[in-house]
Structure formats: C-alpha cells, structure tokens
Amino acid sequence: MPALKLYQWKSSPNSRRIRMFLAEKDVDIPFEPVNLGEGEQRSDWYVAINPRRVVPTLVLEDGTAIGEVPAIMRYLEETFPEPALFGSTAKDRALVTMWERRMELEGFAAVMEGVRNAVPGLKGRALAGTHGYEQIPALAERSKQRVKDFHADLNSRLSKVSFVAGDTFSAADITALVTMDFATSALKLPVPDEANAVRRWYESVSMRPSATA
Amino acid sequence: MPALKLYQWKSSPNSRRIRMFLAEKDVDIPFEPVNLGEGEQRSDWYVAINPRRVVPTLVLEDGTAIGEVPAIMRYLEETFPEPALFGSTAKDRALVTMWERRMELEGFAAVMEGVRNAVPGLKGRALAGTHGYEQIPALAERSKQRVKDFHADLNSRLSKVSFVAGDTFSAADITALVTMDFATSALKLPVPDEANAVRRWYESVSMRPSATA
Numbered sequence: 001m002p003a004l005k006l007y008q009w010k011s012s013p014n015s016r017r018i019r020m021f022l023a024e025k026d027v028d029i030p031f032e033p034v035n036l037g038e039g040e041q042r043s044d045w046y047v048a049i050n051p052r053r054v055v056p057t058l059v060l061e062d063g064t065a066i067g068e069v070p071a072i073m074r075y076l077e078e079t080f081p082e083p084a085l086f087g088s089t090a091k092d093r094a095l096v097t098m099w100e101r102r103m104e105l106e107g108f109a110a111v112m113e114g115v116r117n118a119v120p121g122l123k124g125r126a127l128a129g130t131h132g133y134e135q136i137p138a139l140a141e142r143s144k145q146r147v148k149d150f151h152a153d154l155n156s157r158l159s160k161v162s163f164v165a166g167d168t169f170s171a172a173d174i175t176a177l178v179t180m181d182f183a184t185s186a187l188k189l190p191v192p193d194e195a196n197a198v199r200r201w202y203e204s205v206s207m208r209p210s211a212t213a
Numbered sequence: 214m215p216a217l218k219l220y221q222w223k224s225s226p227n228s229r230r231i232r233m234f235l236a237e238k239d240v241d242i243p244f245e246p247v248n249l250g251e252g253e254q255r256s257d258w259y260v261a262i263n264p265r266r267v268v269p270t271l272v273l274e275d276g277t278a279i280g281e282v283p284a285i286m287r288y289l290e291e292t293f294p295e296p297a298l299f300g301s302t303a304k305d306r307a308l309v310t311m312w313e314r315r316m317e318l319e320g321f322a323a324v325m326e327g328v329r330n331a332v333p334g335l336k337g338r339a340l341a342g343t344h345g346y347e348q349i350p351a352l353a354e355r356s357k358q359r360v361k362d363f364h365a366d367l368n369s370r371l372s373k374v375s376f377v378a379g380d381t382f383s384a385a386d387i388t389a390l391v392t393m394d395f396a397t398s399a400l401k402l403p404v405p406d407e408a409n410a411v412r413r414w415y416e417s418v419s420m421r422p423s424a425t426a
Contacts, residue, residue, distance in 0.1 A: 052315065064304055068311045070283065075307035091277055094288035098281045102265065106342060129319060131362045138349050149344045 004029045007049060008056040009036045013108070013182040015056045016213065017069050018076075020174045023210035025080045054128050070100065073171055085171045099165040099172035107150040107179035114143030115186045147189045150179070151198060158197035169205070177205050217242045220262060221269040222249045226321070226395040228269045229426065230282050231289075233387045236423035238293045267341050283313065286384055298384045312378040312385035320363040320392035327356025328399045360402045363392070364411060371410035382418070390418050 006022070008015035008031055022029065034040050034055050041053045050057040050067045058066045058075060066072050077086050086096040116126045118140035126135045154176065157164065164172035180202060184190040191198050205211065219235070221228035221244055235242065247253050247268050254266045263270040263280045271279045271288060279285050290299050299309040329339045331353035339348045367389065370377065377385035393415060397403040404411050418424065 058307075060304065064308070066304075066307045066311055068314045070314060071307045071311035074310050075303055078303040078306070090288055090291040091273065091279075093291070094271075094279045094284045095277070097287050098279055098284035101281045101283060127359075130366065131359075133355060133358070136349065136351050136355070138351070142346060142349070145346070146340075146344075153343065 003061040005032055005059045006056055007032045007034050009034050012036060012055050013178050014069055016178050017174055018056045018072050019213035020210045021073055021076060023213035024085060027080050052129050096165045096170045096172055100175050103172055103175040108175060110143050110146035110150060111179055111183045111187060114140050147183050151192055151195050155195040155198045158201045173205055216274040218245055218272045219269055220245045220247050222247050225249060225268050226391050227282055229391050230387055231269045231285050232426035233423045234286055234289060236426035237298060240293050265342050309378045309383045309385055313388050316385055316388040321388055323356050323359035323363060324392060324396045324400060327353050360396050364405055364408050368408040368411045371414045386418055
C-alpha cells in the first residue's frame with residue numbers, strides 16, 4: 001500500500017467526507033491534525049502544503065499534495081477500487097460525480113455559507129481560501145431557505161431511489177449524510193419530520209460503521 | 214463511436230467548457246440548443262432531461278442524462294482518452310481535478326455570482342437551480358474583488374508553471390480561459406496589464422483552435 005497521509009481536523013465536515021470514504025474502503029492511513037480552532041490552516045507549514053488553507057489534504061509518498069474533496073475521492077477510488085464508491089462503469093462514475101456534486105452545491109455549500117456568514121469567529125473570513133471577505137448577513141438568512149429546499153428536493157429523489165445516485169451506496173451518500181449532520185449541528189436544521197424518504201435513508205446510512213469516522 | 218448529444222447554448226460559458234473539451238479531443242457530436250434567452254432551460258421537456266435546469270447536459274445513447282461540467286468531462290475523458298486532458302496517471306488525474314476545481318471555485322463561480330446578482334433579467338434567480346432566490350447587491354460588489362484576487366493568484370501560479378495544472382495543457386486551462394473571457398464580457402474585468410504571467414498564458418491558450426468552440 002502506498003504511504004499516504006491525510007491532513008485533517010476532527011470537527012471539519014469536509015475532513016469527515018474523506019474519513020468516511022476511507023472507512024468504507026477499510027483503508028487505514030495516518031491522520032495529521034490541522035487545528036482549525038487555533039487557525040493552524042493559516043500557518044506557514046500548512047500553507048506550504050495547501051495554499052488554499054483548507055482541510056483536508058491528502059499527501060502522497062512522493063510529497064504530492066492533493067486538495068479538494070472530489071480530487072481526493074477520485075485518487076482514493078483509483079488506488080483502492082474496492083468496494084467501488086463511484087460505481088463500476090464510465091457511465092456510473094459520471095452519474096455519481098454528478099450526484100455527489102449536486103449534494104455539495106445544493107446542500108453542503110448552502111450549510112457552509114450559513115455558517116461562514118454568521119459565526120462571530122469567522123468575521124472577515126466569509127469565504128474559504130486565501131483572501132478575507134466580510135460576512136454578509138443576508139447570506140446567513142438565505143442559507144436557511146436553501147437547506148429547506150435541499151431537504152425537500154432530496155426527499156423527492158429518495159422517494160424514487162434507494163440511494164442518492166440510484167440503487168447503490170456511493171460517494172454521493174457520504175456528502176449528503178455529512179451535509180445533514182452539519183446542518184443539524186451548525187444551523188439547528190435537522191431533517192424535517194415530513195421528509196419521510198430522507199428520514200428512512202438517513203436512519204439506514206447513519207447506521208453504517210463508516211458514519212462514525 | 215457511441216451516439217452522444219450535448220444539450221447546450223452558444224453563449225453559455227459552462228457549455229463552452231464542454232465544447233472546448235470536445236474540440237481538444239477532435240470529437241464531433243450533435244449540439245442540441247437550449248435557448249437560455251427564452252428560458253428554455255425551464256421548459257418541461259428540458260427539466261425532464263436536467264431537473265437542475267442548467268446547461269450543458271450530455272445525453273448518452275441509452276438516454277442517460279449527465280449534468281454538471283466535471284461529471285461530463287470525466288465521462289468524455291474515459292470515453293475518448295486521447296489526447297488526455299486529465300493527465301495519464303491517478304496522481305495526474307487528481308491534480309487536474311484539483312486545479313480545475315480551484316479555477317471554478319475561485320474564478321468561474323466568482324464571475325457567475327457577479328452576473329447573477331446584478332443582471333436585471335436574473336432578478337429572483339440569483340442562484341442556478343430549481344428555486345428562486347433574490348439578488349443580493351453586496352454579492353455583485355464582492356465578486357469584483359474576487360475576480361481581482363483570482364487574477365493575482367493565478368499570476369503567481371503561472372509565474373512558476375506553464376499551464377494551470379503544471380507542464381501540460383489540461384481541463385484546468387479550459388475552465389480558466391472560459392472564466393477570463395466570461396469576466397471580460399460580462400463584468401468588464403479583463404486580465405489586468407500587470408498580470409504578465411497570466412497574459413502570456415492567455416495569449417497562448419487563446420490561439421488554440423479549440424478556443425473558438
């Protein structure tokens with residue numbers, strides 16, 4: 001097995017997406033902490049690894065640093081193909097990529113926008129990345145509606161299929177689950193009672209051993 | 214060659230990302246117009262193909278509809294491997310995926326946010342997707358700063374390497390070029406004179422035959 005290391009932080013939901021991905025594949029690699037509470041993602045040593053100053057980053061044996069969750073997932077899927085989390089054909093891989101991205105754009109990013117534009121400790125850092133941008137209170141407000149729309153849309157989808165991308169558990173379910181737990185903890189927006197299909201899915205996916213990763 | 218069709222619109226920058234990708238591979242497939250000027254992306258027939266109501270969508274011979282630019286790129290790269298636009302190893306594919314995404318998050322999305330929050334015709338539709346959200350003027354303002362930061366960051370990068378993801382032209386250059394032309398036409402924010410490395414790269418990449426696609 002190649003010597004890989006994951007720079008990450010326990011309470012970071014983007015880190016959890018990769019931890020859960022690794023756990024589904026039963027791959028055990030060292031985790032290197034980047035203490036977000038102390039702003040360590042902006043330290044010289046970490047900026048040298050990830051100039052965007054975000055976690056997680058996967059570092060390969062030759063020192064190559066791979067940032068961005070979809071890029072890390074793609075690398076891990078090729079390196080540890082079993083069990084497949086992006087299906088097994090070009091078509092499946094495209095469909096899971098599409099659904100994983102929709103979960104991110106319409107769910108994960110909406111929650112993150114709500115958090116970044118409201119939490120006092122993130123004043124002046126309303127966007128991830130290198131540059132400082134001020135918080136915009138209207139975005140924190142809007143994010144609540146976006147999360148409600150996300151729950152409702154996903155409920156329609158999961159009324160027709162078992163998992164986000166279709167018949168099989170995939171990377172798209174990981175991003176959706178992490179989004180829901182993040183919305184619950186950070187914005188107090190849990191899955192609504194009336195979203196029956198999401199609740200059925202949530203209860204099942206939350207029971208997977210990887211969910212505790 | 215599998216019978217593929219691309220639903221797209223001439224003036225849509227996301228459509229151009231895929232047209233340019235196809236042109237680099239010298240793959241000629243039928244383009245089906247979705248007239249964004251007339252709101253055809255919200256028509257019943259198109260919503261049945263792409264429920265997110267965005268272009269482009271790649272439709273496969275069996276009717277499978279693949280939305281989202283990175284998902285379409287992934288499918289096309291596997292189906293038409295030459296010339297490679299994501300490199301040739303798992304590591305390359307991860308790095309190009311990372312850089313293509315950074316161009317999108319820090320460049321393309323910043324321009325799009327500026328457009329969607331300012332153009333009168335997009336009132337009530339400040340976010341792509343199914344739901345209506347009001348424009349937020351502060352976002353239109355912020356996007357100008359984001360585009361400036363994008364140009365400056367990319368200038369540092371291109372002072373060290375020939376192309377966005379390293380030594381070779383890749384999918385990341387396509388997204389970066391489309392972003393710059395979009396910023397110029399939609400926000401009147403061309404590459405600044407002092408961004409010498411970006412200008413050198415821009416002149417070279419703009420001369421590729423695929424740039425007219």
